[in-house]
Amino acid sequence: MSRALVVGGNGFIGAHLVQTLADTGWDVTVLHKYEQPRYSVMPEAVRFLRGDLTQESLLAEAVAGQDVVFHLLWTTTAIHEVANRDPAADVQANLLPTIHLIEACRAAAVGRLLFTSSGGTVYGRTHIAPIPEDHPNNPVNAYGVSKLAVEKYLHMFHHLHGLDFAIFRPSVPYGPYQNPLARQGAVAVFLYRVAKGLPLTIWGDGSVTRDYFYISDLVDALILGGTSALQDQRVFNLGGAEEVSLNRLVAEVEETVGRKANVTYQPARDFDAPRVLLDTNRAENVLGWQPKVLLKDGLAKTWEWMQATIL
Numbered sequence: 001m002s003r004a005l006v007v008g009g010n011g012f013i014g015a016h017l018v019q020t021l022a023d024t025g026w027d028v029t030v031l032h033k034y035e036q037p038r039y040s041v042m043p044e045a046v047r048f049l050r051g052d053l054t055q056e057s058l059l060a061e062a063v064a065g066q067d068v069v070f071h072l073l074w075t076t077t078a079i080h081e082v083a084n085r086d087p088a089a090d091v092q093a094n095l096l097p098t099i100h101l102i103e104a105c106r107a108a109a110v111g112r113l114l115f116t117s118s119g120g121t122v123y124g125r126t127h128i129a130p131i132p133e134d135h136p137n138n139p140v141n142a143y144g145v146s147k148l149a150v151e152k153y154l155h156m157f158h159h160l161h162g163l164d165f166a167i168f169r170p171s172v173p174y175g176p177y178q179n180p181l182a183r184q185g186a187v188a189v190f191l192y193r194v195a196k197g198l199p200l201t202i203w204g205d206g207s208v209t210r211d212y213f214y215i216s217d218l219v220d221a222l223i224l225g226g227t228s229a230l231q232d233q234r235v236f237n238l239g240g241a242e243e244v245s246l247n248r249l250v251a252e253v254e255e256t257v258g259r260k261a262n263v264t265y266q267p268a269r270d271f272d273a274p275r276v277l278l279d280t281n282r283a284e285n286v287l288g289w290q291p292k293v294l295l296k297d298g299l300a301k302t303w304e305w306m307q308a309t310i311l
Contacts, residue, residue, distance in 0.1 A: 001025060001026065001027050002025075002026050002027070002067045002068070002227070003026070003027045003028075003029075003065060003066050003067045003068075004021055004026050004027070004028050004029070004066060004067060004068045004069070004070060004226065005028075005029045005030075005031060005062050005063060005066045005068075005069045005070070005110075006018050006021070006028065006029070006030050006031070006070045006072065007031045007032075007053070007062075007069065007070065007071045007072060007073045007101065008031075008032065008071070008072035008073030008074070009028075009030030009031070009032055009046075009070075009072070010030065010032035010033075010034055011072060011073070012173075012175075012177050012178050012179070012185075012215075013072050013116070013173060013215065013218065013219075014030070014032075014070075014072045014073075015042065015177050016175070016176075016177065016215050016216070016218075016219050017070060017072070017219050017222055017223075018030055018042060018043070018046055019042065019043065020216075020219050020223065021223070022043035022045055022046055023043070024223075028043075028045070028046045028047070029046070029047040029048075029049060029062060029066070030042075030046055030047070030048050030049065031049045031051065031053075031058075031059075031062045031073075032048065032049075032050065032073075033050065033051070033052055034050065049061070049062050052097065053073070053097035053098065053100045053101050054096075054097055054100060056100070056104075059100060059101065059104045060104055060107070060108065062104075063101075063104045063105055063108045063110055064108050065108075066108070066110045066111065067110070067111040067112070067226075068110070068111055068112050068113075068114060068226035068227070069101070069105055069110050069112070069113045069114065070114050070116075070222060070226065071098065071101060071113065071114065071115045071116065072116050074094055074143075074147075075093045075094055076090055076093070076094065076142070076143055076146075077143060077183070077184050083141065083142035083143050083146070084141055084142045087142045087145070090142045090143070090146055091146060094146050095146045095149055095150065098115075098150050098153075099150075099153060101113075102150075102153055102154065102157055102163070105163065106157055106161050106163050110164075111164065112164040112165060112166060112226055113154070113163065113164070113165045113166075114165070114166045114167075114168065114222065114225050114226050115150055115151070115154060115165065115166070115167050115168070116168050116170060116222075117147045117148070117150065117151055117167050117168065117169045117170075118143065118144055118147045118169060118170070119131075119169035119170050119171045119211070119237050119238065119239060119276070119278045120171055120172065120210070120273065120276050121139050121140075121141060121143055121144030121147065121273075122137050122139050122144050122147055122148045122151070122169060123135050123136070123137060123138070123139075123273075123276075124136075124137065124138035124139050124140050124144065124273070125138070125140060125273055125274070126273065126275065126276075129243060129275055129276075129277040130241075130277045130278055130279035130280075131237070131276070131277065131278050131279055132237070132279040132281075132282075133169070133235045133236065133237055133279070133282055140270075140273075151167050151235070154167060154234075155234070158234070165234060166225045166226070166230060166234055166235075166236065167234055167235045167236070168221065168222065168225055168236050168238055169235065169236065169237050169238065169278065170213075170218055170221075170238040170239065171210060171211035171212070171213060171237075171238065171239035171240065171276060171277075171278050172186070172187075172210045172211060172212045172213070172239075172276075173212075173213055173214070173215050173217075173218045174186075174187035174188060174212055174213075174214065174215065174298065174302060175187075175214050175215030175216070175298065175301065175302050175305075176215070176301070176302055176305035176306075176309075177215075177305075178215075178302070180192030180193075180306065180310065186210070186212075186246065186249060187212060187249070187253075187298075187299065187302060188302065188306070190249060190250060190253045190261070191253055191256065191257060191299070191302060191303055191306055192306065192310065192311075193261075194250075194253050194254060194257045194259055194260075194261045195257050195259065195306070195311055196311075197259070197262070198262070199262045199263070199264050200250065200261050200262060200263045200264065201264050201265075201266055202246050202247075202250075202263055202264070202265050202266070203265075203266050203267070203268050203269045203272060204246075204265070204266075204267070204268035204269075204272070204274075205265060205268075206245060206246045206247035206250070206263075206265065207245055207246075207247065207274075208245065208246050208268075208272060208273075208274055208275070209243045209244060209245045209246075209274075209275050209276065209277065210243075210244060210246075210249075210276050211239035211240050211241070211242065211243060211244070211276055211277045211278050212239075212240050212242075212244055212249070212295060212298075213238065213239050213240035213241075213291045213293070213298075214240075214291070214292075214293035214297075214298035214301070216292075216293060217238075217240070217291040217292055217293055218238060220289060220292075221236070221238050221283060221287065221289045224287040224288065224289050225287060228286070228287050228288075230286060231286050233282060233286050235282075236280075236282055236283045236286070236287065237278035237279055237280050237282065237283065238278070238280060238283060238289075239277070239278040239280055239291070240291045240295065241280055241290075241291055242277075242295065243275070243277040244295065250263060252295060252296060252299055253299065255296075256296070256299045256300060256303050257303065
């Protein structure tokens with residue numbers, strides 16, 4: 001039986017990953033900050049450790065004997081002004097704890113450390129689409145800078161110590177368990193607000209594009225990344241292989257919910273990249289991964305969950 005530690009297994013992505021790992025026979029440990037799982041779908045067999053990445057003894061216990069460590073935990077987001085206003089605090093909260101995790105994985109000789117970076121921010125403002133992994137990295141917000149710094153540390157630890165690692169740069173995953181009251185996660189937010197008849201705020205004219213993909217496709221990629229031969233490749237883009245504007249997303253949500261949206265347009269924000277479409281050919285060629293769920297089908301699945309649990 002393969003063993004996995006999921007750091008941040010109590011969040012949107014982590015809950016889906018933990019459930020799939022447990023359902024497919026993995027021995028799963030979750031390291032998180034909360035007393036209890038946030039989602040009732042968590043299998044009973046999953047082991048929970050409460051704490052954070054600065055607790056050396058707990059971290060050593062968590063990584064010991066793990067075949068794969070999935071690092072999903074991050075306290076800020078791409079639109080989190082706190083990180084931009086106080087980059088030092090962002091480094092303290094995210095980068096330094098992650099270095100502790102990398103050190104612990106090296107010391108314990110874990111099989112592989114897999115890090116979820118950010119396909120939407122590490123490249124910065126781009127003028128091509130789709131964006132390949134070897135595109136220059138020029139992030140324009142603190143979130144992207146810190147994510148990229150972790151990537152560089154992983155490469156360094158591989159070079160100096162032989163640490164086995166993989167980096168995934170996902171675009172915009174969506175699906176059940178995503179918080180519709182949060183400030184990011186357009187799919188869940190749009191579905192909820194349209195259903196409730198609440199106004200939608202779009203920054204800019206709605207022409208900004210993103211590359212949305214369903215959560216089950218992301219989980220499939222994460223597991224492949226933890227178990228596949230990497231063929232000397234370490235960095236992989238993940239996305240839905242389709243460029244979708246915010247205006248089109250609104251139209252798709254309206255069709256899914258069966259109700260018109262009340263949209264308000266505000267001036268564009270400086271930190272929003274105008275266009276994000278990731279080239280996922282490397283993941284297909286090396287991991288055998290492709291997105292399977294069409295946007296309309298993913299929206300329908302997410303809407304079904306939201307109706308059953310939130311509305």
